[in-house]
Amino acid sequence: MYGATGSFWIVENKMNDPSFNGKEDKMSLYIAVHTLKKSPDEVNKAFAELSPKFAKAMAAGETPAKCIKTWNSLPHGRTDYVFCLWEADKPEDIETSLGKWLDYLTVDNVKVDEIDWAEYVKTL
Numbered sequence: 001m002y003g004a005t006g007s008f009w010i011v012e013n014k015m016n017d018p019s020f021n022g023k024e025d026k027m028s029l030y031i032a033v034h035t036l037k038k039s040p041d042e043v044n045k046a047f048a049e050l051s052p053k054f055a056k057a058m059a060a061g062e063t064p065a066k067c068i069k070t071w072n073s074l075p076h077g078r079t080d081y082v083f084c085l086w087e088a089d090k091p092e093d094i095e096t097s098l099g100k101w102l103d104y105l106t107v108d109n110v111k112v113d114e115i116d117w118a119e120y121v122k123t124l
Contacts, residue, residue: 027065027087029112032094034082034105040074046104047072054101064093 036043058066065088072082082105088094091109098107 027089029114030086030088030091030094030109031112032084032086033108033110034084035108036079036082036104037106038104040079043104044074046101050100054099058097063097064088065097067097 038046054067057063065086067084067086069085070082071084073079074082086094086097086109088097091111094109095102095107098105
């Protein structure tokens with residue numbers, strides 16, 4: 001268990017050190033929590049239709065934000081949330097990038113810091 005003087009606070013203090021996370025001069029990270037505006041079937045159908053163009057636009061740098069990862073629980077029967085990790089200068093850029101997706105999903109952006117535990121352990 002980590003306490004106020006334990007290793008957790010060391011991690012917290014090192015998070016803002018570029019040498020700790022290996023990432024300098026990059027956009028902020030956001031976790032987007034999405035809830036469905038339409039049925040899971042409609043959202044899955046939209047996913048199949050919208051994803052190719054969406055992925056190509058992000059890869060080509062045509063969107064102001066970039067979705068790095070998506071954790072989709074819909075195929076596993078969990079239809080309450082979908083989570084995405086984004087790089088963006090500001091949360092509004094995520095909403096702009098989502099475009100048509102906003103017809104199917106809400107977005108609640110939470111700015112986060114990333115802890116790379118594999119890199120952190122090397123500093124011990």
